[in-house]
Amino acid sequence: MFLSRFSAIQPLGLWLCTLLLLQSTTVRSQSPFFEITQKPAQVAVTTAHPLATEAALKMLQQGGSAVDAAIAAQLMLGLVESQSSGLGGGTFFMHWDAAEKSLTSLDGLSISPLKTTASLTTDVDGSKLPYEAMGRGGRSTGVPGTLPLLAKAHAKFGKLAWSALFAPSIEAATKGFPMPAYMHQILSAPSAAKNYPDMLGLYFDSDLKVKPVGTLIANPDYAKTLQNIALKGPSAIWADGAGAEFVAAVQKGYRPSLMTEDDLKNYQVVEREPLCGPYLRYRICVMAPPSFGGVVVLQVLQMLAEKSNLGTDFNQAEFAHAFAEAGKLAQVDRHRYVADPAFFKVPAKALVNPAYVKQRAALIQTATLPSYLPGQPEAVLAKAAPHSSPQTSVANISDATSQLAVVDAHGNAVSMTTTNNLNFGSRILVQGYVLNNAMTNFTTSPKPGEVAPNKMEPRKRPVTSMVPTMVFDESGQLVTLGGSAGGGQIVDYVAANLVRMLANQLSPFEALAQGHISTAIPNRVQLEKGTSAAQLANALQTKGQKVEVVTMNSGMGFLKRKGDGWIGAADPRRDGVAWGFSPKP
Numbered sequence: 001m002f003l004s005r006f007s008a009i010q011p012l013g014l015w016l017c018t019l020l021l022l023q024s025t026t027v028r029s030q031s032p033f034f035e036i037t038q039k040p041a042q043v044a045v046t047t048a049h050p051l052a053t054e055a056a057l058k059m060l061q062q063g064g065s066a067v068d069a070a071i072a073a074q075l076m077l078g079l080v081e082s083q084s085s086g087l088g089g090g091t092f093f094m095h096w097d098a099a100e101k102s103l104t105s106l107d108g109l110s111i112s113p114l115k116t117t118a119s120l121t122t123d124v125d126g127s128k129l130p131y132e133a134m135g136r137g138g139r140s141t142g143v144p145g146t147l148p149l150l151a152k153a154h155a156k157f158g159k160l161a162w163s164a165l166f167a168p169s170i171e172a173a174t175k176g177f178p179m180p181a182y183m184h185q186i187l188s189a190p191s192a193a194k195n196y197p198d199m200l201g202l203y204f205d206s207d208l209k210v211k212p213v214g215t216l217i218a219n220p221d222y223a224k225t226l227q228n229i230a231l232k233g234p235s236a237i238w239a240d241g242a243g244a245e246f247v248a249a250v251q252k253g254y255r256p257s258l259m260t261e262d263d264l265k266n267y268q269v270v271e272r273e274p275l276c277g278p279y280l281r282y283r284i285c286v287m288a289p290p291s292f293g294g295v296v297v298l299q300v301l302q303m304l305a306e307k308s309n310l311g312t313d314f315n316q317a318e319f320a321h322a323f324a325e326a327g328k329l330a331q332v333d334r335h336r337y338v339a340d341p342a343f344f345k346v347p348a349k350a351l352v353n354p355a356y357v358k359q360r361a362a363l364i365q366t367a368t369l370p371s372y373l374p375g376q377p378e379a380v381l382a383k384a385a386p387h388s389s390p391q392t393s394v395a396n397i398s399d400a401t402s403q404l405a406v407v408d409a410h411g412n413a414v415s416m417t418t419t420n421n422l423n424f425g426s427r428i429l430v431q432g433y434v435l436n437n438a439m440t441n442f443t444t445s446p447k448p449g450e451v452a453p454n455k456m457e458p459r460k461r462p463v464t465s466m467v468p469t470m471v472f473d474e475s476g477q478l479v480t481l482g483g484s485a486g487g488g489q490i491v492d493y494v495a496a497n498l499v500r501m502l503a504n505q506l507s508p509f510e511a512l513a514q515g516h517i518s519t520a521i522p523n524r525v526q527l528e529k530g531t532s533a534a535q536l537a538n539a540l541q542t543k544g545q546k547v548e549v550v551t552m553n554s555g556m557g558f559l560k561r562k563g564d565g566w567i568g569a570a571d572p573r574r575d576g577v578a579w580g581f582s583p584k585p
Contacts, residue, residue, distance in 0.1 A: 032581035033057050037509040040565030041580025045069060046508075046557040047404040048084065048485070048576040051177060052076040055168035056406055057579060059160060066408040067095060067157040068165055070416050071150045073404050075169040077418070078433055079222055080177050081575075083186050084402040084485060084555070085418040087225070087237065088425065088435040091146045092287045092418075093153055094274065094468045096478050098411030103470065104156070105287055107270040108149025109461045110142030110421075110438035113259040119456050121445050128445075129255060135440050138250035138257035141426045142438035142462070143267050146418060151234035152269045157412070166230035173223035173432070176216030179203070182575050184213045186423050198429035222432025238264050242431060249430045263459075274470075277352040279305055282479070282502055283472045289346045292334035293467030296491040298352040299330040299360065301498060306361035312503040314496065315532055317539035318366075320517055323499075324545060325364045327492060327519035328372045333360075336374035339453030340461040346453075350377035368544030400425075401466065401485035403557040407566050409583050413559075415468035415481045417490075438462060465490040465520070471502065478561070482508070484571070485555025488520035493554045501560055508558040508569035508578070516552045528552040 033054070036044055045056040055076040056069035064072075070093075078086030085091070090110035096103055120140065121129045134140060154162060183203070193200060193208040202219060205211055228236045238246070243261040250257035275288040277298040284301060286294030303326035304312070310319045338346055350356060356377045363369065401419035419436070426437040441462035446452035454463045465488050471480035480501055484493040493516060500511035515531025524546045527533045534549045541547050557576060559568035570576025 033579045036580040040562040042582040044407045044566035044580035046568045046570045046578035047073045048402045049080045050577045064160040066406040066412045066414045068160045069406045070414040072165045083423040087433040089420040091149045092466045094415045096413040105274045108145035110436045113263040115258040136427045139255040140437035140439045141250045143263045163230040166226045170226045173219045176218040179215045225431045285470045289338045290340045290461045290463045292338040292463045293465040293491045296330040297495045300326045300495040302357040303361035324525045332372045332374045344453040347377045403483045405482045405559045417466040417468045417483045480560045482558030489518040492518040512569045
């Protein structure tokens with residue numbers, strides 16, 4: 001049983017999609033774009049917002065590559081889904097070159113500045129700071145990496161002129177876009193006007209109330225920023241005093257940032273070898289550390305394959321319990337072993353080695369374990385250091401971030417997960433875009449003598465759950481790609497939906513509407529409120545699970561091969577759509 005896209009999961013999202021579809025009827029009636037939830041297309045895009053999907057398709061219609069389309073979509077998301085991602089955030093990127101049969105992954109995560117303290121809750125004089133006061137504001141902001149990543153990806157795989165990719169977003173920022181339902185929902189929280197002072201001019205009326213859904217929102221500052229970058233190149237984002245304006249913004253308020261303009265200008269994108277592992281007859285490839293998401297997803301899938309006698313039905317308590325136990329075991333491993341590999345020797349391949357994961361799967365019993373300890377993968381010394389305890393950050397309970405996936409007419413593909421970290425990041429707005437609060441993803445307060453691979457250090461990348469994914473069959477053909485938004489629960493969303501699409505052969509449309517199960521929060525299992533997953537609460541409790549039923553606003557997006565084309569879906573809990581077209585011979 002699955003929930004319909006048109007159910008009560010997110011009625012506001014449906015309302016917005018209807019509004020936007022009506023708004024774009026004239027444009028789309030003259031184009032070959034169509035919904036691909038069931039009808040396959042040779043060219044396919046799924047993003048978190050209709051205007052971003054349409055911007056990507058326009059690039060593909062002009063003969064652009066999958067990368068051109070992904071860049072155009074991201075630039076639009078920075079406008080219409082600014083709470084989730086944009087120029088002020090960080091990004092993971094995976095690209096499949098169909099002709100060369102090569103997979104490339106780029107790390108454009110936000111990083112700490114050269115000058116840092118021991119942790120976000122440690123001041124420059126060593127005194128302790130309250131975490132609740134540090135989760136937002138300048139000190140929480142990392143050096144953004146999204147634009148440098150987009151520029152590097154375009155240099156390697158782009159076909160259209162750099163400036164052409166900006167046209168749809170510049171137009172929308174200038175003329176305005178309808179206030180999205182999902183953004184409206186976030187800004188309607190109690191004390192929103194107080195919490196988002198930099199957003200008042202854009203999203204609130206003169207009475208400090210959020211503008212109604214559908215109200216046209218223009219962002220001339222963002223349009224100007226995009227125009228400069230389009231004409232002068234990526235470095236223009238810090239030129240003509242823009243870098244100084246950025247630094248000044250993060251150095252205001254409670255505990256200013258230690259960032260400098262040199263931090264901004266010296267940012268480096270890192271190309272990483274993808275991390276791959278088996279699941280059934282497939283090869284799953286994900287982002288390597290500092291993504292802990294990749295390690296967790298590959299471990300969970302392999303553990304579930306080892307427990308094949310339990311089936312693959314999430315509506316059965318036995319399988320749901322095994323999924324939760326696999327998640328807990330994978331999470332303690334990632335806390336102990338995953339960090340920025342430039343600062344910590346991460347045994348990534350050993351962690352997902354089938355022989356090691358088989359040992360971990362053997363620990364799963366019919367009831368919960370008395371404790372969950374990290375294992376000792378082959379690459380770790382036999383005499384391991386004391387393990388670190390899980391550090392829960394705000395990101396673990398956030399539904400921020402955005403996911404997009406693209407396949408072009410030549411079979412080249414992009415899966416990209418992009419983020420400002422928490423919704424509206426640091427809540428600072430500069431030059432029309434929102435700044436991240438990625439520093440909250442470091443270990444909050446390392447204890448004396450504790451192994452803390454993810455502790456804060458200069459120019460270090462904090463770990464992240466983001467896990468853009470590509471799936472290949474036994475012949476090496478790309479068959480599925482995508483990922484999810486949703487904070488720490490991303491790993492559960494991605495792993496579960498790969499099971500549904502690959503083991504149970506559901507379409508993305510069917511899979512993405514299923515209820516969620518998550519172990520992202522230590523020592524508990526979260527079940528999605530209002531779905532069939534919530535009905536498992538009693539059965540899981542009898543197995544010893546500590547259960548809570550909560551709203552889980554994921555942000556998934558997947559494409560799946562069907563015949564000679566692709567079908568796909570965007571998460572029904574948000575405002576996204578999956579559209580495509582088939583070029584004429």
